[in-house]
Amino acid sequence: MKHQQYETWILLGTELDLEQHRELQVHLKQCSQCQSLYQATHQIAHLFKTSPVPEPSPGFSTRCMTRIEKVETRKSQFILGMTLSVISLATLLLLSSVGLQIRAGMAQFPQLMLEMITLVAKWIVFLNQLSHIVSPLIRVSLKLISPIWLITLGFSLSGITIAWMIPFFKSRTIQRELHS
Amino acid sequence: MCNTEQQWIAAAKTGDKDAFAKLVEKYQRPVYSVCYRMLGTPTAAEDAAQEAFIRAYQALDQYDISRSFATWVLSIASNYSIDQLRKKKVTILSMDNEKHAWLAPPDPGPSPEKAALQREKLGQIQSLLTDLNEVDRAAIILQYWHDYSYEEIADTLDLSSSAVKSRLFRARRLMAEKWQKMQLPSTAPVNSTAKRIAHETSTI
Numbered sequence: 557m558k559h560q561q562y563e564t565w566i567l568l569g570t571e572l573d574l575e576q577h578r579e580l581q582v583h584l585k586q587c588s589q590c591q592s593l594y595q596a597t598h599q600i601a602h603l604f605k606t607s608p609v610p611e612p613s614p615g616f617s618t619r620c621m622t623r624i625e626k627v628e629t630r631k632s633q634f635i636l637g638m639t640l641s642v643i644s645l646a647t648l649l650l651l652s653s654v655g656l657q658i659r660a661g662m663a664q665f666p667q668l669m670l671e672m673i674t675l676v677a678k679w680i681v682f683l684n685q686l687s688h689i690v691s692p693l694i695r696v697s698l699k700l701i702s703p704i705w706l707i708t709l710g711f712s713l714s715g716i717t718i719a720w721m722i723p724f725f726k727s728r729t730i731q732r733e734l735h736s
Numbered sequence: 737m738c739n740t741e742q743q744w745i746a747a748a749k750t751g752d753k754d755a756f757a758k759l760v761e762k763y764q765r766p767v768y769s770v771c772y773r774m775l776g777t778p779t780a781a782e783d784a785a786q787e788a789f790i791r792a793y794q795a796l797d798q799y800d801i802s803r804s805f806a807t808w809v810l811s812i813a814s815n816y817s818i819d820q821l822r823k824k825k826v827t828i829l830s831m832d833n834e835k836h837a838w839l840a841p842p843d844p845g846p847s848p849e850k851a852a853l854q855r856e857k858l859g860q861i862q863s864l865l866t867d868l869n870e871v872d873r874a875a876i877i878l879q880y881w882h883d884y885s886y887e888e889i890a891d892t893l894d895l896s897s898s899a900v901k902s903r904l905f906r907a908r909r910l911m912a913e914k915w916q917k918m919q920l921p922s923t924a925p926v927n928s929t930a931k932r933i934a935h936e937t938s939t940i
Contacts, residue, residue: 567908568901596912600864604880607861608854609765610772612782617760620786621753624793 559587566594569601636691640683648676745805749796756796760789763806766882767813773877774817774870776862784820788813810882811892818870818893860918864911872907875900 562583565572572580584591652672697706741762747755767788772781792799792809799808865873874893878884886904890897 564905567905567912592916593912596915597908600908600911600915601880603857603860603864607857609881610769610778610781612764612768612785613778616764616768616782616785617757619782620760620764620789621757623786624753624756624790627790627794 559583559590562587562590563593566590566597569597633687633691636694637684637687640687641680644679644683648672648679651675741805742801745796745799745801748793749799756793759805759809763809766806767809769881770810770813770874770877771817773861773865773881774814774873775820776865780820784817785813788816791816807888807892810878814874814878814892815894818874821870821873863918864914867910867914868907871895872903872910875903876907876911879904 562580564570565576565580584594652675656668701709741759744755744758748759764785768781768785771784771788772778775781775784788809791812795812799805865876868876871893875889875895878889878892884892886897886900889895889900889904893900895903
């Protein structure tokens with residue numbers, strides 16, 4: 557048999573039958589290269605098996621769970637921030653379109669852009685601050701307030717919003733009629 | 737996998753953090769051990785092990801309950817460690833004794849001689865692992881310390897069984913060559929462990 561086959565047996569730790577084992581032992585007596593390879597692999601295996609198992613320092617699971625908690629909080633804050641950003645952007649677009657309609661022809665375009673940018677920056681700062689206040693409030697309120705109260709609150713807020721929007725749109729209609 | 741563990745996993749999947757904490761408690765040692773062998777320092781190992789558990793928590797929905805949780809989480813830890821090594825974000829495998837600080841616990845554990853011997857052994861091991869590439873190293877770690885079969889290693893590292901065999905063959909050859917060099921007389925002061933192991937194995 558070729559020398560390479562014995563090397564493969566040694567390096568892969570192949571399970572050998574009795575005949576193969578005897579054959580390998582005969583070869584090892586004749587080949588110093590294979591013998592030192594055989595010894596080295598056995599010594600390494602022994603070193604690995606007898607080495608101490610590394611253990612994490614005490615309190616690992618607590619630290620790990622704290623980190624998971626932090627990651628989760630950051631994730632929920634990010635989602636809330638993104639939602640608020642989208643809503644605020646939509647609101648800004650709406651407001652700016654209304655503003656553009658009203659101020660068409662009156663203000664110069666660069667000045668208007670500057671004002672818009674300032675407005676956007678202020679909104680972003682405001683919403684960022686708001687998210688810091690609102691997110692824990694929401695978390696706490698979801699745990700404290702029962703779903704019935706939350707639904708009631710939602711309906712109330714919707715009612716107030718509608719009640720506010722109806723006269724707003726009515727006044728816009730009157731304004732248009734007056735202009736025409 | 738025992739019923740209790742399945743219950744923990746099921747509960748953790750619904751967002752029960754206490755149940756997941758129990759899984760962390762149970763698997764912290766093997767996960768940390770893989771990360772430590774891969775990255776070589778307690779700090780990097782702690783960070784990688786925590787990251788592995790975070791990733792496991794976030795991917796619990798994708799976890800197939802028919803598969804072993806240990807294999808799954810070790811796969812995450814191994815692959816994360818491989819990525820870290822590839823990014824070269826960690827300075828790996830130092831033989832500095834300070835970096836094996838976990839071997840000297842505050843309680844009266846191993847005697848100073850035993851602790852010193854353990855540190856020396858660890859130094860030898862990390863030195864042997866240093867020359868291996870990341871995937872070969874992971875394969876060696878999983879085989880020697882976790883008794884994984886070729887198929888399990890292939891499954892964990894997303895390789896074919898034949899690729900695992902050839903990687904282990906190459907890795908063992910490299911380690912054997914390095915071990916032989918470490919036993920040369922010119923490097924004798926560093927290699928007292930190597931000699932001791934040689935003596936121990938010759939008597940077995």
